[in-house]
Amino acid sequence: MPTDSPLPTPEPEALQVSQQLLELVRQEINAGNGWLSFRRYMELALYAPGLGYYTAGSHKLGRGGDFITAPEVSPLFGRCIARQCAQVLERLGGGDILEFGAGTGILAVEILTTLEALDALPERYLILELSPDLRQRQQAAVADLPETLRHRVQWLDALPESGCFRGVMLGNEVLDAMPVQVFHWQDGEVLERGVVLGQRLEWADRPADETLTSTVRALHESTGGAWPSGYVSEINPGLSPWMRAAANSLVAGVIILVDYGYPRREYYSPERYRGTLIAHYRHRALDEPLVWPGVVDITANVDFTAVAEAGEAAGLSLLGYTSQAWFLMGSGLESAFQACQAQGLREQMDLAAQVRMLTLPGEMGERFQAMALGRGVSGPLMGFSGRDLIPRL
Structure with missing residues (x-):
């Protein structure tokens, strides 16, 4: 346990739940x-x-929790994801967005707000969430959206039926769990x-x-x-059963996965x-x-070679693989940053620090990877136009 200081003890309520779970583990052992x-x-x-x-x-x-994800680091992450979604939805002539494990809901809010500004809103924004607590946090975040955006958001308990989904599926830090x-x-x-x-x-x-x-x-x-x-x-x-299920739902569109991991040999x-x-x-x-x-x-980290193999075995095409830094830059990070230059000096400095955390190799830029798999979408994807890492797979 490499820590610089003693671990803070969990709250009594958390310890009580942990003891109940430990008893369940004992029974299974x-x-x-x-x-x-x-x-x-x-x-x-x-x-x-x-x-x-x-x-x-x-x-x-x-x-205030145990870890922080890219959408909490900076709103620029969601704005870049939104631009990639807009490109796919335009090529499909419309469609939905489905987010797996939507965390606090902040990514959904940022994507919808950005797509509204781009006049590229999805027909629906679907969220498939296993955590009751996180679903409540997502609902609270979405409740602050204007009605024109709020009514597009729906929560699912399972994937859409076979061949019923058209659009973009998003998984940010899903596979690692x-x-x-x-x-x-x-x-x-x-x-x-x-x-x-x-x-x-x-x-x-x-x-x-x-x-x-x-x-x-x-x-x-x-x-x-x-x-x-x-x-x-x-x-x-x-991984393979999960990918088959997602691919089975996807009649046309793209699955975009962002997570920390490596190609297989690494x-x-x-x-x-x-x-x-x-x-x-x-x-x-x-x-x-x-x-x-x-x-x-x-x-655990993600074997992105295995992700690509699972997608192709499920009938999907590998459309792109690159680092998070290159994905964000290809998806308009610079223009999204420049659009915020009217803010005050302190806000600009904060935003610059956020960009560094999202893109620097020693932060999230290289440790996190992005991959796109799909069917029925023609042409290159903007987020994967800068640096092609597919040969490393």
């Missing part, structure tokens, strides 16, 4: 002969009804990491099943076969021998994801 896959643990820790990180009603996003399997490469043997009960929750390995073993061996070979013994990393078995490089799994708590990064279940967020 006991039912599994003393072992629980990490993938199942992560699923419970994040999504157990009424107890998980995203379902228990705690304050999560923003400066999907439960992953953790594997351990030990002297050429593939082990799966799971959770057991000791004095606290602890890691424990067991031989991987045939599916995980074959997947990991294929990864090992495709990335150079140079992993040291003791190498640990993750795979996301839920993700599974020998130097990254501890994997990418991490927990977030009060704006601290913890390397121990088993602490305070339900209180800390748990994420």
